[in-house]
Amino acid sequence: xxxxxxxxxxxxxxxxxxxxxxxxxxxxxxxxxxxxxxxxxxxxxxxxxxxxxxxxxxxxxxxxxxxxxxxxxxxxxxxxxxxxxxxxxxxxxxxxxxxxxxxxxxxxxxxxxxxxxxxxxxxxxxxxxxxxxxxxxxxxxxxxxxxxxxxxxxxxxxxxxxxxxxxxxxxxxxxxxxxxxxxxxxxxxxxxxxxxxxxxxxxxxxxxxxxxx
Amino acid sequence: xxxxxxxxxxxxxxxxxxxxxxxxxxxxxxxxxxxxxxxxxxxxxxxxxxxxxxxxxxxxxxxxxxxxxxxxxxxxxxxxxxxxxxxxxxxxxxxxxxxxxxxxxxxxxxxxxxxxxxxxxxxxxxxxxxxxxxxxxxxxxxxxxxxxxxxxxxxxxxxxxxxxxxxxxxxxxxxxxxxxxxxxxxxxxxxxxxxxxxxxxxxxxxxxxxxxxxxxxxxxxxxxxxxx
Amino acid sequence: xxxxxxxxxxxxxxxxxxxxxxxxxxxxxxxxxxxxxxxxxxxxxxxxxxxxxxxxxxxxxxxxxxxxxxxxxxxxxxxxxxxxxxxxxxxxxxxxxxxxxxxxxxxxxxxxxxxxxxxxxxxxxxxxxxxxxxxxxxxxxxxxxxxxxxxxxxxxxxxxxxxxxxxxxxxxxxxxxxxxxxxxxxxxxxxxx
Numbered sequence: 001x002x003x004x005x006x007x008x009x010x011x012x013x014x015x016x017x018x019x020x021x022x023x024x025x026x027x028x029x030x031x032x033x034x035x036x037x038x039x040x041x042x043x044x045x046x047x048x049x050x051x052x053x054x055x056x057x058x059x060x061x062x063x064x065x066x067x068x069x070x071x072x073x074x075x076x077x078x079x080x081x082x083x084x085x086x087x088x089x090x091x092x093x094x095x096x097x098x099x100x101x102x103x104x105x106x107x108x109x110x111x112x113x114x115x116x117x118x119x120x121x122x123x124x125x126x127x128x129x130x131x132x133x134x135x136x137x138x139x140x141x142x143x144x145x146x147x148x149x150x151x152x153x154x155x156x157x158x159x160x161x162x163x164x165x166x167x168x169x170x171x172x173x174x175x176x177x178x179x180x181x182x183x184x185x186x187x188x189x190x191x192x193x194x195x196x197x198x199x200x201x202x203x204x205x206x207x208x209x210x211x212x213x
Numbered sequence: 214x215x216x217x218x219x220x221x222x223x224x225x226x227x228x229x230x231x232x233x234x235x236x237x238x239x240x241x242x243x244x245x246x247x248x249x250x251x252x253x254x255x256x257x258x259x260x261x262x263x264x265x266x267x268x269x270x271x272x273x274x275x276x277x278x279x280x281x282x283x284x285x286x287x288x289x290x291x292x293x294x295x296x297x298x299x300x301x302x303x304x305x306x307x308x309x310x311x312x313x314x315x316x317x318x319x320x321x322x323x324x325x326x327x328x329x330x331x332x333x334x335x336x337x338x339x340x341x342x343x344x345x346x347x348x349x350x351x352x353x354x355x356x357x358x359x360x361x362x363x364x365x366x367x368x369x370x371x372x373x374x375x376x377x378x379x380x381x382x383x384x385x386x387x388x389x390x391x392x393x394x395x396x397x398x399x400x401x402x403x404x405x406x407x408x409x410x411x412x413x414x415x416x417x418x419x420x421x422x423x424x425x426x427x428x429x430x431x432x433x434x435x436x437x438x439x440x441x
Numbered sequence: 442x443x444x445x446x447x448x449x450x451x452x453x454x455x456x457x458x459x460x461x462x463x464x465x466x467x468x469x470x471x472x473x474x475x476x477x478x479x480x481x482x483x484x485x486x487x488x489x490x491x492x493x494x495x496x497x498x499x500x501x502x503x504x505x506x507x508x509x510x511x512x513x514x515x516x517x518x519x520x521x522x523x524x525x526x527x528x529x530x531x532x533x534x535x536x537x538x539x540x541x542x543x544x545x546x547x548x549x550x551x552x553x554x555x556x557x558x559x560x561x562x563x564x565x566x567x568x569x570x571x572x573x574x575x576x577x578x579x580x581x582x583x584x585x586x587x588x589x590x591x592x593x594x595x596x597x598x599x600x601x602x603x604x605x606x607x608x609x610x611x612x613x614x615x616x617x618x619x620x621x622x623x624x625x626x627x628x629x630x631x632x633x634x
Contacts, residue, residue, distance in 0.1 A: 026612055027469075030556040034465035059238075067235070068228045075235050077524060081517040082239040086246040089513070093253035096261055100344065104563040107516050111556045113469055179627065180463050184620030191613045199608065239517065247513045295569065318445055320630055322458065323568070 008133055015137030021114045022145035022187075023194040028114035032146050033183035035105050039162050042150025043143065044098055048087045048106060050139025053115050054132065055083045057123040061131040064124050076119045077110070084110040114142065149186045153177045266299060269339030270329035272309045273301025279432070287428035298421065300429055301329070308332060311425045314343070315417035319409040322346040326413060328365070330422060332429070335371035336394070337383075337414065340364075345406075352406035360388070361400050361407065369394035370418045372426055378419045385411030447577045450570070454581030456629040460557045461589040462622055467557030471590060472615050481594035483541060485587025487534075491526055491552055492561055492586075496579030498522045499562035500572055519562045527552045557586055592622060 021027050031049070036042040059079050060067070067075045088106045092099045099106070109115070118138060123131045154160060157177030159167045176182045266276055276299040280290035296314040303309045310332060316325040324347070329339035342356045355361055373380040381395040385408045391398040397414070399407035445453075460466045467488070474484040502518050527550065534542040552558065561582050565575045596618050605614055 026472075029468045029472075030465050033468065063235070063238075066231050068231050071228060071232060074521070074524065075232070077520055078235055078239050078517065081520050082242050085243050085513055085516045088516070089246050089250040089254065093250040093257065096254075096257045104560060104567060107563050108466075108556045108560055110516055110520055111559050176624070179623075180465060181620045181623040181627070183465065184616045184623060188613050188616035188620065191616065192608060195608050195613065243513050243517070318449070 008130075011130055011133040012137040012140075015134065015139070015141035016144065017141070019138075020141040020145060020194070021138050022142060023191055024198075025114070025117075027117060028112045028142060029187070031105050031108060031112060032142075032149060033180070033187055035102055036146050036150035036153055036183060036186070037178045038101075038154045038158065039147065039150045040098070041101055042146040044091070044102060045105065045109075046139070046143025046146045048091065048102075049109050049112060049115070049142055050136065051087050052080060052083045052109050053118060053139050054135040055086075056080045056115060056119060057131045057135040058128055059083075060119045060123040061126060061128045067124070072120070072124065073116075076116055076124075080115055080119070081110045114138065145190070148190050149183070152186045152189075153182055157182055262297070265327050265341050265343060266301070266312050266329075269327055269341050270301045270310045270312050271339075272303055273312075274304045275302050276300065276312065277302070277432070279429075281424060287424055287432060289432065300425075300432065308429055310338065311421075311429065313417055313421050313425075315413050316344075317409060317413035317416065319345060320347050320352050320403075320405040324406070324409055324413060326410065328414060328417075330370060330418070330425060331367075332426070334367055335369070337365055337368040337370050337418065340410075340414075342410075347403075347406045352403050354400050354403050355406050355410055358400050360398060364391075364397045367394065368397065368414070370422055372422060376423050376426065378423060379415070383411055383415035383418060445574070447574065450574055451577050451581035451584075452629075452632050454578050455585035455588065456626060457632055459585040459589055459623075459626050460560065460582050461586055462619065462626045464560065466560040467555050467586055470552070470555055471593065471619070472612060474590065474594075476594065476597055478591065478594040478598055481590045482587070485583075485590045487530065488552060488555065488557065488586055489580075489583025491523070491530055492558055492579045492583040493576070494526045494530075495519075495523050495558050495562055496565060496575050498526065499566065500570075500575045503566050515563075515566070520559060523558050523562070557582070589622065589626075593618060596622075 015021065019025060022029065022032050028049070031045050035045045056076070056079050060076060063075075063079075084107060087109070088099075091102070091106060118134065122134050126134075151161065154162075155166065156174045157179075159165060159171050159173045174182070177186065263276075267273065278290050278294075279287050279298050279300055280292070280294055282288040282290075294314075296316065298314065299312040300308060301310045301312060311330045312327060313330065314325065314327050316323055318324070323344065324342065325344035327341045327343055328337050330336070331338045340362070345353065345356070347353050347355070368383065369381060370383065371380050372378070379395075381393065383395055383397060385397040385399045387404075388399050388401045390396075397407065397411040399411075454460070458464060461468065461471050470484060470488070474480050499519055499522070502522060503515070506512055506514055506518065530552075531542070531550065561579055565578050568578075570578055593615070597615065600614060600618070609617075
């Protein structure tokens with residue numbers, strides 16, 4: 001695959017829409033569904049994952065010439081696990097409540113295929129600058145995706161947003177949305193929406209090229 | 214410039230060096246973060262527990278963590294337990310109650326509670342749910358439903374004649390059918406969760422109340438100023 | 442040491458709190474492998490085995506870490522052990538049953554990143570299970586994972602023959618099916634108490 005020169009902004013932006021980790025690459029779904037039952041959980045998880053991706057990516061990038069080819073995956077896993085452990089303790093220090101609601105899913109960031117995938121495909125081949133942009137972009141895309149799912153689930157399932165009650169008492173919450181099934185459904189709806197928009201984009205592009213030829 | 218040959222396999226020495234190097238780097242980062250956050254985390258945990266304890270036993274000015282020692286008797290402890298137990302003292306160092314942590318299986322997952330026992334009333338006088346993953350909107354009603362919370366203003370937990378267990382086991386009954394002070398008025402629609410709470414309290418009190426009644430008065434607390 | 446009975450631990454892990462349908466662990470392979478019934482069965486078996494081994498290893502490592510007083514090494518040691526176990530299973534499979542190994546293809550190394558296995562190790566540590574409880578827990582989790590996988594594959598194979606709108610095909614359909622399966626598994630709540 002030829003590495004064509006990608007501008008810095010594009011490096012960052014691609015993670016937000018075109019190569020969105022959750023809706024396009026369909027990576028990192030486990031946490032996307034598990035902790036998105038409230039908006040604050042989704043946000044924290046997204047930020048924590050972004051942090052790990054950034055730090056692990058930078059480490060891999062800086063150390064890339066010293067990591068032996070045969071032991072790449074093990075080394076990446078080690079480095080990722082290190083920063084996951086760090087973010088685990090950092091969150092515990094910030095707020096025990098948050099840590100308790102996220103539970104073991106902070107630790108599960110280590111098996112988020114997204115981070116390992118980026119380390120293998122990108123961070124091991126590029127310099128720290130590019131890797132930072134890529135990590136931030138992918139992380140932002142991941143966080144937004146999680147937030148979309150989380151906001152829908154919290155509003156419909158608990159009638160609140162970030163803990164702030166939105167509806168008067170009479171509102172009957174759709175409890176199913178904060179249960180696992182709701183996670184699957186919410187993600188399915190967003191995925192359908194994204195697919196539909198991308199489909200229209202592709203069709204418009206096709207019509208434009210046909211008109212031009 | 215590169216001759217197109219297969220890249221030689223990394224030598225064992227350089228592989229070994231790299232792995233050790235990376236291992237050292239990782240270990241360093243972890244230890245640094247751990248040390249940097251340890252104090253803050255401990256503070257958070259203590260603050261949370263202190264807030265929970267004062268919520269269930271507001272009359273207590275100071276607390277002492279206790280545990281059953283090797284001799285089978287209650288004694289002060291400095292180890293952080295999975296299920297901590299505290300004795301509460303007021304400003305004049307007289308015993309006002311005990312706070313016990315207990316856990317058990319609920320509908321979905323483990324439920325962890327904190328309850329306060331009053332020596333004066335021989336009853337459970339406060340309950341706080343620390344951890345629960347019950348069904349939102351149904352099982353979590355145990356934390357907010359007023360008639361359920363009212364159960365724990367004076368839930369009878371007196372000892373039987375030989376002091377080995379509860380005179381009347383704590384049991385959850387259907388909503389509206391509570392007739393005795395040792396019964397827990399359940400929540401319709403959250404039967405399993407309310408029954409679980411009753412069972413957790415019963416099992417825990419059956420073990421702890423005898424020990425607390427037997428040993429607590431003998432324990433002389435240190436100067437309250439030191440406890441804070 | 443939790444005081445739950447072994448039977449209730451098994452049922453809880455397999456049905457009530459099914460790893461895939463309730464905890465969202467192991468979603469990637471769940472959607473990747475569940476298109477064909479045969480691969481689903483094989484993957485289910487492989488994951489169950491790795492879960493059992495990982496559970497035992499995690500229990501031992503946790504004892505060691507607690508004795509040494511280094512809880513912060515938990516995540517790293519667990520994941521390294523899991524990665525090695527998967528390597529081991531891969532080598533064993535290659536030796537003992539080459540056709541199975543070929544059929545599994547890319548999916549075998551993917552078990553390492555299967556959140557279900559690490560999740561199992563972490564959950565059992567958090568719940569404070571003793572040794573036999575941990576083993577039963579992993580057996581239940583593996584059985585539950587395999588069950589969900591097989592159910593999903595069965596439905597998806599049937600769905601292949603139906604007229605599904607193009608936009609919904611693939612992952613979106615799988616997500617909706619998973620949501621419905623998850624709802625049906627909710628019916629198991631309270632079982633085995």
